[in-house]
Amino acid sequence: xxxxxxxxxxxxxxxxxxxxxxxxxxxxxxxxxxxVAAQSAAQLAWTLNGVDLSSYRCEHCHQWHIGGGSxxx
Ligand SMILES: [Zn+2]
Numbered sequence: 001x002x003x004x005x006x007x008x009x010x011x012x013x014x015x016x017x018x019x020x021x022x023x024x025x026x027x028x029x030x031x032x033x034x035x036v037a038a039q040s041a042a043q044l045a046w047t048l049n050g051v052d053l054s055s056y057r058c059e060h061c062h063q064w065h066i067g068g069g070s071x072x073x
Contacts, residue, residue, distance in 0.1 A: 018060035020067060031063040038064035 023029055032038035038055035045051050045066070053066040 018058070020056060020065060021058045021060035028061075029065045029067070031058070031061055031065060033063055035064050038066050042066045 021029060030041075032041060032055070035055055035057070042053040042055055045053050052068065054068045055064050055066050057063075058065050
């Protein structure tokens with residue numbers, strides 16, 4: 001049986017469109033210092049798991065994340 005537990009509000013919760021910085025669980029995503037590093041990670045994910053990810057610059061931490069695996073179509 002799962003107990004629903006609310007996490008305490010994070011003080012540093014950002015404003016604006018920075019959803020790409022966080023995972024669905026509310027944690028910070030893995031950051032990459034360069035686009036090349038992010039693209040390498042995306043390429044690896046494709047090779048290993050067949051998931052199509054893209055790299056993007058984050059406005060919150062000014063580094064790079066990869067994402068785009070949640071397709072709904
Ligand atoms: Zn970020």
